[in-house]
Amino acid sequence: MGEFAIGQSVSRFEDPRLLRGGGRYVGDIVLPGMVFGYVLRSPHAHARIRSIDASKAKTSPGVLAVLTGADWQASGWGDLPVPGGLKRRDGSAFRPPYPALVKDRVRFTGDYVAFVVAESLIQAQDAAELITVDYEPLPTVVSTAEATAAGAPRVWDQSPDNIGFVQLFGDKAATEAAFANAAHIVKHRFVINRVTAASMEPRGSIGDYNAAEDRYTIYTTLQRAHPFRTELAPILKVPESKIRVIAGDIGGSFGMKSAVYNEVALVLLASKRVGRPVKWTSTRSESFLCDAQARDNVTQAELALDRNGIFLGLRVHTIAGIGAYLQTGMPAFTGNIGTLAGVYRTPAIHADVTAVFTHTNPVRPYRGNGRPEAAYVIERLVDLAADELGVDPAELRRRNYIPPEAMPFKTGLTFTYDSGEFEKSMDMALALADFAGFERRRAEARKRGKLRGIGLSNTIERAAAQGFEGAEIRFDKSGAVTLLAGSVTQGQGHETIFKQIACDRLGLDPNEVYYIQGDTDQVFVGEGTGGSRSTTIGGSAVDAAAERITTKAKAIAAHLLDLDAADINFADGVFS
Template identity: 45%
Template sequence: MAQLKFGVGQPHKRVEDASLLTGGGRYVADAAAASDAWVGLVVRSPYAHARFAFADLEIARALPGVRLILTADDLADYGDMPMAAAITIVGEDKLWVPGHPMLAGGTARHVGDPIAYIVADTLSAARDAAEALEIDWDALPAVADLGVAAEDGAPLVYAERPGNIAFTSEFGDAAASEAAFATARHVVRLRLVNNRIVTNYMETRGVLAEVEESGRIRLTLGSQGSHLLRNAIADKVLKWDREQLRVITPDVGGGFGTKMFPFCEYPLTALAARMLNHAVAWIGERNEHFQGDSQGRDNITDVALALDADGRFLGLEVDTLANMGAYLSYYGPFVPWGGASMLPGLYKIGAFHARVRGVYSNSAPVDAYRGAGRPEAAYVIERIVDAAARQIGIPPEELRRCNFISPDEMPYRTKTGRLYDSGEFNGHMTRALELADHAGFAARAAKSRAVGKLRGFGFASYIEACGGGGAEPAFLTLGVDGRVTVKIGSQSSGQGHQTAYAQLVANELQLPLADVRVLQGDTDDLANGSGTGGSRSIPIGGAAVAGAARRMAEALKELGADALETDPADLEFLDGALAVAGTDRRLSLAELANLPSATADHLNATDAFAASEATYPNGTHACEVEIDPDTGSVELVEYVVVDDFGMTLNPLLLAGQVHGGIAQGVGQALLERTVYDEDGQLITASFMDYAMPRAADLPDIRFETRNVPCRTNPLGVKGAGEAGAIGSCPAVMNAVVDALWRSHGIGHLDMPATPLAVFDAIRAVRRSA
């Protein structure tokens, strides 16, 4: 087959962008504005922990324009918000799951906890009603800080759960780990704080509920998977038949994991629309996002690494506290539990033991955020490896090199049961250091010192598990216009699925990308779909699309062989047509679709793919920072990354994913932190208080791939959507600590490395000198 200009591996620009950049995008708020929907408003708790009672609802209900006010008393016939994290607990301290009501009834457990839902003709009328609510509050002791919440005597989020522990799970072999540490020549220890951060997608969440003529409710909402939300809302919360609920996802302005989950506003708005027999829309405001949407990270980890005299890793011991917030969110417990399986990283480790404890606190729930446990794991192992290199006096690259799993040991089963199928870890680390000119760092550091700056070099080699899970079906149809329609249950929120899936189809049928249409996001189009999360859209969904395209190609060759009076083996797809090889005899795809002999079997194809094992993308991030010791400001001046994604479908899309992930990792490492005060009040409740990375905070990023095809899907591709956020945090912090270690002997600093944090660390050393 001739190489198609826009087939697999080609750097085609996103076909979605022309519409989006010229205002053609259609988001939830656009759909709401174009409807006659009344306005939904959520009344939220101003207290982190309090008992409350509505003294009088009738005054608010009687205000002009007010259509409905719901409280927990109105929801007795409905279910709680679901928690779907299936985790295996080893030990006696099993997962304790409290109810997570749509609306809190009698007790609010975090600032922003929903307590009432108002529907009115206008937003101003809804706000007036909220102001008119008479609520009696009785503040209770609160605790939002993870470390404090886990201490003896801390205020209890739930009286029924002493110690605020949601679950305790252990991994590995404690006895083997203890024995390994007993024989170690070196033991290195660190306490690491992985700071809580807010997802902060560009488009806040929203939902429009409309009543169809049949009485069915149609929800238009921004999501990462319409089917998942339909099933969760209908099955678990509203207890409706799925046929009573249609979910449509239009364009989505970012998701990063959070938009995969059901939130209370969705069933509340659906229920209100049914009760009123009228459309209702709720569009979240940014302060609601800070208060009420699930947040990310928030771990405290004590880690110890045991090494022999040659620097070999004998044992790894990890003890993690993970903040769950006030309620268990949809995947919340799975994040630290699943992430723990990646703690060994890319290394051969003789013995391993970890304990993970989920902790309740009076804060917003924590759930998956770009990487969902794997960034936390990579941060732990890559920070402790760098600390070990400093402590025992081995260059960090040499320490890694002598402990990497080698290619000839693949497939490799880790101590946590993960099965790595492919990878050349030393190869991408070596290339990243070459690309970053590690050998020339000393000269650059000297130039920085000459102008009063501190320069540091840091890198991190990561591996993650993604791109697994259940089957994702793909359906292809060739229309009479010669265009192919792809229906699939994944959901783009900015990744470029329209382009990527079109390239897979074009690769088989050799037609222009403009002739491939991708339909996602409507539960009426497909019976089921798994959505987008865990970097699975291309390894799973892409494999299904490619498989369906191959089936369609075979069927069309059978169809065309009769019309062209030749054998199917003599046919090839070329320039949007089916041609007899070596001749000018051909039929366009439109002509094929219109042949009298064309049947549904010729014009439709389907395939589904489910992976038996995850994919394991891996790579090395390397960077340099300059620090002004007089102000503590950190400037990221160089950044390179070499990744193994198995196969590159589209280099431009891939680079965009990596760059975006790096930006989020840099944001967490240097800028972002969610702060609650000792009373559980949210201090960082807006962009006035919460720092976000900007373009000026990033240098030019040099990105290369060093792909080793994976063996767990037919494309050989490894998931790429989260990788940038996984390697970046430890790389940046290793660079910051390297600069501080060289200049002041400072061997540890927690994220974010803000100017104040860096300045205070330097000042503490100067004062003690």
């Protein structure tokens, strides 16, 4: 539709409001009678709690409630959700409890010991300093590589080797045979550091319990409103209909805000206890202490080649640090393990992933969700192989690329590629980078006392994860249009994207389309944002909704014009 058609470059609808400070983040929300919560966190990575004395805190000015692990246990509420179906090497499963407040033992620095509610945040912080906790410090293991060593401190007594679960991929026997017949084997140990997100807006939540309706409302920072409600319901032990989840503007996430965190449950329990809305907002320091982190892999990888540099097999063993607790979505490092196959014809691949507990933050998906780690492993091995064989790195890749005529191609791991011209893609990159002229540029740089390097790498990204998404387009009697999307934005520009699709399909003026997201009482169905899926899956849902409207409207127009629906034309918002 004119300048707002699909494919046109348009100005984002969100930006003027946000740039003028008109956003409505959790920090901007003030509810009548709202009070404030503060979490007392463990200063130890591992310690036994001998006792907690909160008597002085409870009588501190402005304090309305002090909750401890004993209070959480007495509430009868459920623990935070943990993933199922994960097995250790012997087939047994271990799913440690994940309470919102710990009672007897802390397992990482920042673990949740008490929650103080007061009329002001300062009063809550002051009262927290009056809580006396008698800790018995215990030995710790924070190194992923050392977690399974003999004599390493146990994170959980029920897991003496600190192994949470094991996942195996590929054909081990074929891979072992490939290595037995290899002329060359290159090996490398990869240490991929633990990382944390640093979103512009820290996490925050406001819990508001309505006693008259026995219903909970949570205002929070998230990525997926409807799955969030589904995970929250068994914690509160109520049906989903008793929970309303509201996400306004959200300042970044990168995977970190996809979890139901302890503070979400705490502000809701506290609101029910004190009869008023309770707000908690993370400080930047708290973000580093308690936000879910990511990666933290130690990988031993080997690539087998024949005499001509053709890849025969790839063998990978990864020890993945998962922190002190299991979290939903946490096995992210295996979700994209197929990326290890890269763009190469390696016939035999086997990967062994051992997830280990450490006295650190739990982990969750984070930017790339396992893809960067896997791509790094295979591409670095290819460079090492080229160096050992004395072959140009581009030439070695060229020998092993999957050719276009082999499509569809089943890789040695989990992926099947339906298309790809990988050699052509590399040649285009080499030309654009003037790869052939690099040595001349390096020599010139050396004369000026400068060092110059160049690298070559391939990756293939699985994005737009399958599943469903919700979208709804409503016309009221006045003709006003409302677009409702199940996906939730954290700055990606969903409003502009989805309006552009709807307006192009229906011939609407984007300035006259009202947009709603992130409210489970208004948007009935949704899956949410993650894995680069919103435009593809969410946009397709908007497109499908527009198509249904057009079909229905043609039938109505045919009735009014006394014609067959097949004879009705629709263009630029007009039926004729």
